[in-house]
Amino acid sequence: MRVMGQIAMVMNLDKCIGCHTCSVTCKQAWTNRSGTEYVWFNNVETRPGQGYPRRYQDQEQWRGGWVRTRRGRLKLRAGGRIRKLLGIFANPVMPTIDDYYEPWTYDYEQLTSAPLGDDFPVARPKSLISGEEMSVEWGANWDDNLGGGPDNAELDPMVQRLRQEADDKVRFAFEQAYMFYLPRICEHCLNPSCVASCPSGAMYKRAEDGIVLVDQDRCRGWRQCVTGCPYKKVYFNHRTGKAEKCTMCYPRVEVGLPTVCSETCVGRLRYLGLVLYDADRVGEAASAEDEKDLYEAQLDLFLDPSDPEVVSAARRDGIPEDWLEAARRSPVYALAKRHRVALPLHPEFRTMPMVWYIPPLSPVVDALSGTGHDGEDAGNLFGAIDTLRIPVEYLAELFTAGDPEPVRRVLRKLSAMRSYMRAVNLGEQPDEAVAAKAGMTGGEVTELYRLLGVAKYEERYVIPSAHEADGRRLEESMCSLDFEDGPGMYASGPFGEASGQPMPVSVETFHALRERQSSSGIADPGQRGARVNLLNWDGKGRPDGLFPPTASGHGSAEKPGETS
Amino acid sequence: MSTTDILLWGVLPYVTLAVLIGGTVWRYRYDQFGWTTRSSQLYESRLLRIGSPLFHFGILVVIVGHVIGLVVPESWTSAAGLSEGAYHVQAIALGTVAGLCTLVGIGILIYRRRTTGPVFMATTRNDKAMYAVLLAALVAGLATTLAGSGAVGEQHNYRETVSPWFRSLFVLRPDIEAMAEAPFSFHLHTLIGLLLFALWPFTRLVHAFTAPVGYLLRPYVLYRSRTAAPARTPRRGWEGRPGDYPESTTGAGAPYSGTPEGGPRWPRNRSRH
Structure with missing residues (x-):
């Protein structure tokens, strides 16, 4: 047993309202730069739908992830090492910009500078790739809320697979249509095929917290990671010629702050926590013979942080005490392993993804209530699970490689929880038999309810911070994204705009940010790097570092940074 | 010749x-x-x-x-x-x-x-x-x-x-x-x-x-420890390129070594620019 830690996420899809706040805040924080216009580290897809990039789940086309060879070994679906190297001159399966969308802006100046006339001036769309005028035909969320109707939804690879198996399960007639939202970030897989695809070894999984990163200095732009990732969550920055991906907001996570997408989630549907897993068995688990066993195999990798044997092994492997404590309080471990209500996205890609989903139940309650039944009565609910508007089979294609049983178990637990807790809320005697039918006890139901219904910030995000001794250095040690004077600016080295040394990733210091968020005093980060971020400055007092010091003292009276 | x-x-x-x-x-x-x-x-x-x-x-x-x-x-x-x-x-x-x-x-x-x-x-x-x-x-x-x-x-x-x-x-x-x-x-x-x-x-x-x-020779999945990350000289927005200031203690390529006691390093000779 080799114990390693992994920062993992759970998303409760019942709560997602598809507001895209996570996508927008993530974009503002990380990819608000030229070269990354089309890059969405976080996106929210409407299911059924094609996803982003279009039909990324169809691995017959995109060749991402792993396959099991006849001898039971794992191989990259896009080919072995030699095949990969032969393909570096022109990657045979790489999405082009059209598979994402051509990013654009509008010619806003036209609105004010157009000559006086009878017609309203129009801001025409201009391509951010070619600078030409363009007609907008696709976007990151073109089929949002089933936009485009059956024509787009029919192209969903999961729908097509279901069609072959059970024709009547999928309906797009208006009264029968269904949808739900699926927010996606990088899965930070235990067996990452992007890392395995990178010829120059620039991609790596961090040993401490399992976050998968691209070393911007060592990336040479061979583009194999884009193909390797079956979730298409590694993007190619077309200005710098380097790969970029979701960083799990590591500068924030290192100081104990949740990721931007979690922090800003309106529905509070995201959970962040540490799980311990046995790194020695990852390969074995990922090469399970039957795809449908992959979910269980993945779950088996998780180690119980309360088990004394695991604890002593973890200590031996250098996992600090506060991390063990965080693992014990981890909401991710509780939801995925203890209650078994969270499922991985597409385990059949064999990458062992570490962002887990609680499948949606809501429409069934509404549907039942609509027909005059008691939507929260356990008997009705259990019976209705198989006639769900969102077919269990569809959810199974997403979360359990097509095996409907685990999905059914989860939905049964969720409905039992509703029924049981309603009795509690109405002051009735809750029926233990309802909980038992879903394989739980009343205590477990209550615990699950607390976690899903009332968990506060500190319970949803249990993030052990990196150790202070490292923390200071780490904070600025790695550069995932390049900054010069802030987001969107590039250094102007001698070899074009992308050359030279990149700026450290933390434009503001994240320690200072946490300080500000968690203290009532004024923002006065007296430590190193105390540049005051004016966006975070609360206007009280005059923090050190607001103005540069001068020879004559503290420089408070001087004008800051006079230019020459 | x-x-x-x-x-x-x-x-x-x-x-x-x-x-x-x-x-x-x-x-x-x-x-x-x-x-x-x-x-x-x-x-x-x-x-x-x-x-x-x-x-x-x-x-x-x-x-x-x-x-x-x-x-x-x-x-x-x-x-x-x-x-x-x-x-x-x-x-x-x-x-x-x-x-x-x-x-x-x-x-x-x-x-x-x-x-x-x-x-x-x-x-x-x-x-x-x-x-x-x-x-x-x-x-x-x-x-x-x-x-x-x-x-x-x-x-x-x-x-x-x-x-x-x-x-x-x-x-x-x-x-x-x-x-x-x-x-x-x-x-x-x-x-x-x-x-x-x-x-x-x-x-x-x-x-x-x-x-x-x-x-062709390396293992498929690479792990790197945070502490082994390549060190880099941090640069603030108001600073020039590393080495612009003779007083600077951290030249290009020198590993960053913790917090200098004096707080942020300011350019001493701004008017030079």
């Missing part, structure tokens, strides 16, 4: 070599972030998938051909029973095919670069200069192959002129006379080649020096 000959064949190669090695080392240290293929496949894939492999595989064969022709002495191949005529036949066959592939490949790539809007927009002046020199080197090289083999004009056995000169460079006793005897086309190709090597470290061609052969 004229002064021109000495300069061209005795001095210039060493200058080029110094620029090539020095420039590469300097760029490797200074500009890791700019060290990339700068692929434009995201913009356009159809033409690239024909042109790029054609060019790259072609040029790899061309390089192998150069190594054989320049490094292996004629006496060795003769001893192995390969007559001069036979050698030239195989050289011209292989060389012409590979050279043509390369030329067609780069032709497709340049056409694509010029006609695909986004690709052209992403083309820097540096790229254009590099393409011109690379194309010139290819055309001159192909012409030399045809000319030298006697397919066009008079046959010339470059393995008695250019090759000894090339080898003599590396033992620091350049055989200038041998090279001076070679026909004009060989001189021209060599000069363009030297220019290409001198430009090499400063263009996108550097990606060839980091060809990922290590991929």
Whole structure:
């Protein structure tokens, strides 16, 4: 047993309202730069739908992830090492910009500078790739809320697979249509095929917290990671010629702050926590013979942080005490392993993804209530699970490689929880038999309810911070994204705009940010790097570092940074 | 042996070599972030998938051909029973095919670069200069192959002129006379080649020096510890490049070593700028 830690996420899809706040805040924080216009580290897809990039789940086309060879070994679906190297001159399966969308802006100046006339001036769309005028035909969320109707939804690879198996399960007639939202970030897989695809070894999984990163200095732009990732969550920055991906907001996570997408989630549907897993068995688990066993195999990798044997092994492997404590309080471990209500996205890609989903139940309650039944009565609910508007089979294609049983178990637990807790809320005697039918006890139901219904910030995000001794250095040690004077600016080295040394990733210091968020005093980060971020400055007092010091003292009276 | 000959064949190669090695080392240290293929496949894939492999595989064969022709002495191949005529036949066959592939490949790539809007927009002046020199080197090289083999004009056995000169460079006793005897086309190709090597470290061609052969040997999944992350000198927005300030304790490349007691480091001499 080799114990390693992994920062993992759970998303409760019942709560997602598809507001895209996570996508927008993530974009503002990380990819608000030229070269990354089309890059969405976080996106929210409407299911059924094609996803982003279009039909990324169809691995017959995109060749991402792993396959099991006849001898039971794992191989990259896009080919072995030699095949990969032969393909570096022109990657045979790489999405082009059209598979994402051509990013654009509008010619806003036209609105004010157009000559006086009878017609309203129009801001025409201009391509951010070619600078030409363009007609907008696709976007990151073109089929949002089933936009485009059956024509787009029919192209969903999961729908097509279901069609072959059970024709009547999928309906797009208006009264029968269904949808739900699926927010996606990088899965930070235990067996990452992007890392395995990178010829120059620039991609790596961090040993401490399992976050998968691209070393911007060592990336040479061979583009194999884009193909390797079956979730298409590694993007190619077309200005710098380097790969970029979701960083799990590591500068924030290192100081104990949740990721931007979690922090800003309106529905509070995201959970962040540490799980311990046995790194020695990852390969074995990922090469399970039957795809449908992959979910269980993945779950088996998780180690119980309360088990004394695991604890002593973890200590031996250098996992600090506060991390063990965080693992014990981890909401991710509780939801995925203890209650078994969270499922991985597409385990059949064999990458062992570490962002887990609680499948949606809501429409069934509404549907039942609509027909005059008691939507929260356990008997009705259990019976209705198989006639769900969102077919269990569809959810199974997403979360359990097509095996409907685990999905059914989860939905049964969720409905039992509703029924049981309603009795509690109405002051009735809750029926233990309802909980038992879903394989739980009343205590477990209550615990699950607390976690899903009332968990506060500190319970949803249990993030052990990196150790202070490292923390200071780490904070600025790695550069995932390049900054010069802030987001969107590039250094102007001698070899074009992308050359030279990149700026450290933390434009503001994240320690200072946490300080500000968690203290009532004024923002006065007296430590190193105390540049005051004016966006975070609360206007009280005059923090050190607001103005540069001068020879004559503290420089408070001087004008800051006079230019020459 | 004229002064021109000495300069061209005795001095210039060493200058080029110094620029090539020095420039590469300097760029490797200074500009890791700019060290990339700068692929434009995201913009356009159809033409690239024909042109790029054609060019790259072609040029790899061309390089192998150069190594054989320049490094292996004629006496060795003769001893192995390969007559001069036979050698030239195989050289011209292989060389012409590979050279043509390369030329067609780069032709497709340049056409694509010029006609695909986004690709052209992403083309820097540096790229254009590099393409011109690379194309010139290819055309001159192909012409030399045809000319030298006697397919066009008079046959010339470059393995008695250019090759000894090339080898003599590396033992620091350049055989200038041998090279001076070679026909004009060989001189021209060599000069363009030297220019290409001198430009090499400063263009996108550097990606060839980091060809990922290590991929064949390494484990699939890489783990790195946070603490082993490469250290880097932090720079604030108001600071210049590392080393701009003589007082700065952390020069370029020096590992960052914790919090300086005095808080943020300010430029001491701002008015200088």
